[in-house]
Amino acid sequence: MSKITLKVNGSMHMVDVEPATPLLYILRNDIGLQGPRFGCGLGQCGACTVIINGNAIRSCIMPVSSVKGEVTTLEGISTNGKLHPLQRAWIDEQVPQCGFCQNGQIMTAKAMLDKVPNPTDTQIRETMNATLCRCMTYYRVQTAIKRAAKTIAETKPAARKGVAA
């Protein structure tokens, strides 16, 4: 066991665990977060996705001792109680069926939009391709990503104006 310090959604946490333990179990069982989920434990499905240094990371295969940087989970992407545009789009499009995989869909999409604010259909399909959904909500996920990208693009100039003023 070793003491490991993690920054998650803006807060510091210290845990005393085996260093090889996948980050997923620490987030869920020690820090009490439930956005990231166990789907496969193999990095194949994406249900466990978190964002570290701007990248979508599969926390089920990431040893906790290898985490370098702040971890953002689904719980951490809303700001001051205001949903992220992706979460808003997910509600507006009524995306989920069971909803179990949607953490991975939203977090993978967020990492993509943070880098590529206006992705093409092909970029969406390629970036999202390894994020699985067994209810097959893919069609709506893709629609919601485009909706969120539009919302983000529309609000950005206003925000800049606000800063300038």
Add this chain to the structure above:
Amino acid sequence: MTSGIPKHIEEILIANRRSFLKSAGMLAIGFGVDAGALLTRAAAQVGSQVNSGGPYIDPDFHQLDSWIVIHQNNTATFYVGKTDCGQGTGTGFRQLMSDEMDIAYDQTTCIMGSTDNTVDQGGSGGSTAMERDAWPMRRVAAEARRVLLEMGSVRLGVPVDQLVVSNAVITMKNDPAKRASYGELIGDGKFNVTLTGNNVNAVTGAAKTKSVLEYKYTGQSPPRYDIPAKVDGSLKWAVDVKLPGMVHARNVKPPYAGAKLTAIEEASVRNIPGFIKVVSKGNYIAVVCEREEQAIAAQKQLKTSWERPATAPFPPSEDLFKYMRAATPTSSQRPSVTGNPDEAFSSAAKVIEADYDIPFQGHTAISGAHAVADPSNGQMTIYSNDMKSYGMRNGVAQFLGMPRDKVRVVWMEGPQGYGRTAADDAGCEAAYIAKEIGRPVRMQWMRNEETAWDTKGPAFTVKVRGGLDSAGNLVAYDYHARSCDYNHVGYNEPDTVLIAQLMGIRKDRPSAGSSATANDMYAIPHRRMSGDVVSLPLIWETPLRTGNLRDPNGPQSTFAAESFIDELAAAAKADPFEFRMKLLQGATADDSGFKRARSIAALKAVAEVFGWDARPSPKPAGKGNILTGRGVAYSFRGQSVIAQMAEVEVNRQTGHVWAKRLACAYDCGLVVNPQNLRRAAECAMLHGLSRALHEEVQFDNEKVTSVDWITHPTLRHADVPEKIDVVLVNGDPNPNRPDLPPYGGGEAALKPMLATIANAIYDATGVRIRRAPFRAPRVLAALKAAKV
């Protein structure tokens, strides 16, 4: 919103719901007085309040109070015995019940599927939520309205016929200033109204339900109430339950089907920190540790010895269909015969015949099966996403030999449940281990267990023969299915759940299984429909166990039947859409559900939205690498009618198939929530597409080798069509009739998809693929063999 627990979940845990129910039917007692604070779902799960109760008496479906509670703030909570697998049925129930009660939808919440809180309506299954189970809900809501109007009449001192009600406020027609809200009349008190009816589906009060024309919320699309908490991370799922003293368990499954355990070396895991125990009986083994990652390590590290069975438990998957065709049936269904098929075949101008094969396909839920079991106070509470929570309660009680009233199941949301998933197995396993070690236990299956050992949709091989007359009319038809479905496991049976099988518990008589035939309304003068069930050599302790998977035989039988109708159309040189229409229009009589008329309406509607290109298939040979084609298929499930069309692109060089465009016309009778039905249809169509293009359980002759998302692939983002159109059709001859019933919506849209895609591939390439799934190498081999 982000920090909140949804209101509907908070209300499930009103501390004294149980005592409220216990005294239902007795003297009215003010509920509000001692209701106490609302517990959050999270608090209740970790606190002792929830499990200190018991015995867990069944809520009495004959009491109106079991179904509806009206609060002082003029809101209502509906308690229903159903579970929502993600199609938004809870939202639909609220719409219907709000309409019947004349209360605003936003003033209501819906609690579902926890065995000591809600009446037993069986949980979910068979797409019956709106079609069957919403009826008692509509009737009890109508009864509540009737009783409240009587109370209003007493309060306001005028007869009921001088009152009107809107948004849960009763007013006098002549003097609208005189009013009484539902909350004022009964707020948190009891109705004490006894209902009649022999069973939960027949339950009714004295009130009549409304004409559907009077419905205000039904037919609208309020957004699903469960979605916000699913996208902000605040929902507590069954996987999130944590209890004080809870430990983590993992199974150690046999390495081969039918293997006999000969030794366990517990010393091999004692060095793992947090190791507690190896729990084992017969061939069942689980490891238990303090922490989750420790249990996973112990699962991998435990040394065990096993003996192979004397004979191979099954043939390898590449020999499955050869085996199935040669096997002696374990049962045969009595053929259903119209006219004289043999004579008609002998006089037919043209006879064709084809065989279709569909392999085992898995549920393969996105997460491993799981449950948490709490044995505190000599009772057993199981937190589970099993869609049949009531069945789990009974199954666990029998399996553990505990009285029913000491066992309850709290239903919580989980990964998709489209039938008999391994959630049943995990519930029994968690409960068994919890009882053994006396601590709360969280059980979860790993990916390889879930994919290999979850129940499978049965494999089918179907032979179909058809005879055309000289004018190209279908005059003789013979459909014969063989399903590999012997010992099909039921839901939560204490003698078929996997842990029971591994412990050597056996049913006296294994389930016969089924080889249901296809569903269509075609007028074929001479027809025979029949089916056999065959068995694999090993039927117990095998990962190749069959169970219900979303319309259990529908996708298989419809793949064969609707592919063959296309083959007949091609043989008759007829347009496949017109060929079907002619078969439907060949009769004039209809059944009580008007399925023939509704089938015609659905086919017409899908052709219109899709823009059907009328001509015989196949399309004249295309040039270039990408060949395009369109296909159609249709079926019904129960009373729900579905017609689909697809446009596909087939890559001649790789065999890759992409469904570029899908369309369906769906007639589910009365539509409660159009948006939810469209979403369910879209997703069911893509589930069908996944089964058409990707899904197959593979195995050697002793174990399943499909163990993850590489070896049991599924549909992905890149497979998704550019466009999906869903048209909701009402093909009832009297579409505005006041008694138009709702039919099931969750499954039927999957059913024709395998055939739709196969027919489109044929149209594009002239090559008929009769073996699912249509993975690229299989399609490429077929194209090469046909020199396309």
